[in-house]
Amino acid sequence: MSQLDYSINYQPLFTALQTMDVQALIDQVEEPWYNQTLIQVGDVWVRLGVMQGEFHWHKHDEQDEFFFVLDGLFRIELQDAETVELGPRQAFTVPARMLHRPVVPVRSAVLMIEKAGVIATGD
Secondary structure, eight states, X not given: OOGGGOEEEOSOSOOTTOOOOHXXXXXXXXXXXXXXXXXXXXXXXXXXXXXXEEOXXXXXXXXXXXXXXXXXXXEEEETTSOOEEEOTTOEEEEOTTOOEEEEEEEEEEXXXXXXXXXXXXXX
16 A cells, blocks of 8 residues: 555544534545544544555654554554554554554554644654
8 A cells, every 4th residue: 555545634524512423434434544633622633544454654753643443453563662453442652753554454443643733644
């Protein structure tokens, strides 16, 4: 999968005081690697990923990256460390500057929390 195959949407879909039907959004995704900002809360983005496949190796120089698995199986390969495997309702934070790549063997839905303005493909 190349970076051109990623569907990455930075503009938030929702604002405060709106109900978000996240499951309906998950159900309508057809792309193999979909990443959508749901809302900005203060200076962070709450993002939804619906994905299957391998992302490229990357890092974020100035920020940590938080992953919370809603459903599926989500692996995070870490440079010079063991691969982390997450199932539904499990979470993990990759610290800033750590080279990593998500590897997702089955279609999975993941919430991510990152600083607003993050470039999802890395610095």
